[in-house]
Amino acid sequence: MTRGRPPASGLSTAAAFRLSQYLRCIPANADAGTISSSILADFVGVSDAQVRRDIAALGHLGQRGVGYDAATLRDAIRRTLGIDRKWTAVLVGVGNLARALLRYRGFQTQGFDIVALFDSDVTKVGQTVEGHTVLPHEQMAARVQALKVELGVITVPAEAAQSVADVLCGAGIKGLLNFAPMLLRVPSKVSLVSVDLSVQFEQLAFLVGTARS
Amino acid sequence: MTRGRPPASGLSTAAAFRLSQYLRCIPANADAGTISSSILADFVGVSDAQVRRDIAALGHLGQRGVGYDAATLRDAIRRTLGIDRKWTAVLVGVGNLARALLRYRGFQTQGFDIVALFDSDVTKVGQTVEGHTVLPHEQMAARVQALKVELGVITVPAEAAQSVADVLCGAGIKGLLNFAPMLLRVPSKVSLVSVDLSVQFEQLAFLVGTARS
Numbered sequence: 001m002t003r004g005r006p007p008a009s010g011l012s013t014a015a016a017f018r019l020s021q022y023l024r025c026i027p028a029n030a031d032a033g034t035i036s037s038s039i040l041a042d043f044v045g046v047s048d049a050q051v052r053r054d055i056a057a058l059g060h061l062g063q064r065g066v067g068y069d070a071a072t073l074r075d076a077i078r079r080t081l082g083i084d085r086k087w088t089a090v091l092v093g094v095g096n097l098a099r100a101l102l103r104y105r106g107f108q109t110q111g112f113d114i115v116a117l118f119d120s121d122v123t124k125v126g127q128t129v130e131g132h133t134v135l136p137h138e139q140m141a142a143r144v145q146a147l148k149v150e151l152g153v154i155t156v157p158a159e160a161a162q163s164v165a166d167v168l169c170g171a172g173i174k175g176l177l178n179f180a181p182m183l184l185r186v187p188s189k190v191s192l193v194s195v196d197l198s199v200q201f202e203q204l205a206f207l208v209g210t211a212r213s
Numbered sequence: 214m215t216r217g218r219p220p221a222s223g224l225s226t227a228a229a230f231r232l233s234q235y236l237r238c239i240p241a242n243a244d245a246g247t248i249s250s251s252i253l254a255d256f257v258g259v260s261d262a263q264v265r266r267d268i269a270a271l272g273h274l275g276q277r278g279v280g281y282d283a284a285t286l287r288d289a290i291r292r293t294l295g296i297d298r299k300w301t302a303v304l305v306g307v308g309n310l311a312r313a314l315l316r317y318r319g320f321q322t323q324g325f326d327i328v329a330l331f332d333s334d335v336t337k338v339g340q341t342v343e344g345h346t347v348l349p350h351e352q353m354a355a356r357v358q359a360l361k362v363e364l365g366v367i368t369v370p371a372e373a374a375q376s377v378a379d380v381l382c383g384a385g386i387k388g389l390l391n392f393a394p395m396l397l398r399v400p401s402k403v404s405l406v407s408v409d410l411s412v413q414f415e416q417l418a419f420l421v422g423t424a425r426s
Binding site: 011013016017020021023024025043044080081082083087095096097099100101103104111112150151174175176177181182183189191192193195196197198199200201202203204205206207208209210211 | 224226229230233234236237238256257293294295296300308309310312313314316317324325363364387388389390394395396402404405406408409410411412413414415416417418419420421422423424
């Protein structure tokens with residue numbers, strides 16, 4: 001997906017993260033109206049200058065004192081992040097977390113086009129979960145290859161995560177979203193985002209401790 | 214909680230995040246043995262120099278060519294992050310995500326001491342989930358105050374999240390871990406870590422798009 005990708009290919013991961021956050025300040029139905037850099041700055045907790053720099057990197061989207069056209073800004077951010085289209089994805093490991101993700105606002109409707117669910121538990125295979133039939137683990141590689149699936153979401157226990165990642169990478173997956181609490185090793189051509197919920201807890205403990213010390 | 218907090222009170226959030234990641238490279242039973250900065254660097258994906266700087270900020274923990282004593286390093290990181298003790302916490306919103314969290318490795322055993330679960334759904338109130346009885350939403354403020362609960366985990370739908378945060382902050386909570394897909398407003402004295410799963414997806418889309426462009 002390179003269409004429409006602006007000069008922002010040099011965008012840092014941190015800047016991309018801030019763009020995601022700005023996006024959350026723009027109502028989905030904001031087809032009219034403007035939004036100011038100070039509102040975005042206040043909402044996300046960064047400086048006004050930072051917001052203006054981040055948005056300037058997307059092209060000419062606003063002028064001083066007037067603010068940004070909300071719909072134009074939203075489209076520019078979505079294009080820059082590469083979420084102006086659907087991404088095909090499989091989800092591996094159909095437990096509570098997977099069920100929560102499949103129901104999560106925006107997970108299916110906004111970006112992920114989940115094309116298959118897999119589990120190694122024979123009692124789960126064949127079940128229908130949020131409209132998808134759970135397929136056996138053994139079919140994973142063949143399906144991912146046949147459907148040219150782009151992204152994989154890993155919600156298996158930690159001890160199974162690396163082997164699942166290996167199968168998905170071997171089958172040509174381009175990116176992984178890993179929820180298993182461990183660091184995965186993947187080939188350099190595969191993008192990896194890990195969400196380790198205990199890391200989030202540690203960050204909170206650190207912040208609370210710092211705030212009080 | 215200020216006991217044992219080292220010079221690291223000036224530690225940045227980014228550095229604290231890296232410390233969390235280093236911690237994941239040290240086996241829990243690593244009571245003997247050393248670990249080198251290059252192993253940590255390779256595992257986490259940062260430079261060797263970055264690892265040495267981060268660990269130097271914790272005090273004198275290693276010497277060149279020998280590596281760090283694994284157990285000492287682990288203890289120093291845990292102390293710095295403030296996870297060398299339990300934190301009392303309540304969880305609000307008992308859906309699939311909450312159930313996944315309560316079963317998540319490390320969530321209860323390593324840091325959170327969950328003292329109560331709350332839900333506004335009368336059909337859930339009274340149920341036992343992972344050993345805890347679900348209490349009615351109305352008891353939340355009184356319980357948090359009475360038990361001097363430190364942290365709150367918010368796993369309610371987006372539209373309910375701000376009102377839950379308001380109640381918890383009003384009852385004296387010190388930090389919130391928010392899973393609802395929205396930006397919460399909290400008083401400046403309350404620490405907030407938000408885990409917006411659709412932001413994680415957007416980061417992955419961005420990385421995959423960048424890798425291919």
